Amino acid sequence: MKLKYMLAAGAILFSCAAAAQTSAGIAAYKSSPSIGKGYMEARYIRTPNAEEVKKDRRAAERGDASAQFQLALRYDVGLGVPQDYAESVKWLRKAADQGFVKAQYNLGCMYDSGQGVSQDHAEAAKWFRKAAEHGYASAQKNLGAMYGRGQGVPQNSIEAYVWSSIAVTSGDEGAMNNRDFAASKLSTEDLDTALKRAAELYEEIQQRQG
DSSP states (O other), X not given: OOOEEEEETTEXXXXXXXXXXXXXXXXXXXXXXXXXXXXXXXXXXXXXXXXXXXXXXXXXXXXXXXXXXXXXXXXXXXXXXXXXXXXXXXXXXXXXXXXXXXXXXXXXHHHHHTSSSOOOHHHHHHXXXXXXXXXXXXXXXXXXHHHHHTSSSOOOHHHHHHHHHHHHHTTOGGGHHHHHHHHHTSXXXXXXXXXXXXXXXXXXXXXXXX
């Protein structure tokens, strides 16, 4: 699966390939090759000049996580540097290892699609979880979908409901169908358990964000 990008008014919107989140949100649990990643990172990057690229690189090499993330985006689309997915993954990982949440999410997308790195759904789930636990709604939705399908993590409809529900509460309405499908697989008792866990975990995430 290819990562997508869009050119608009001289800017780039960097995004993951996205699956439909209507009735296909349900099908995603069953057979779709995509888990409905949604937008990877809604960040515009204007076309840089050579000096700006050098400045970004120097900051990235000094360990600036934001600069590392931006450099990763440039490598993904070939903006000011040669397109190189492996190099994009390299800089995403550096930023992700420092706790840069958007880089963690994007790195999960790269592992899920197998771009610049060997496809590894367990690694994708690992990085989505890190971003999800810090409140990133799209990562929460993805993690819920992975639990629903048993991809990269053991299949667990309670966890699928929990993370999809948290994603909705965090503002990702695209997770509603996933949440509702997971609910349809739960007994009344299990749904009560999922509701309680979702509320508690959401509160923990809010406290973590300060």
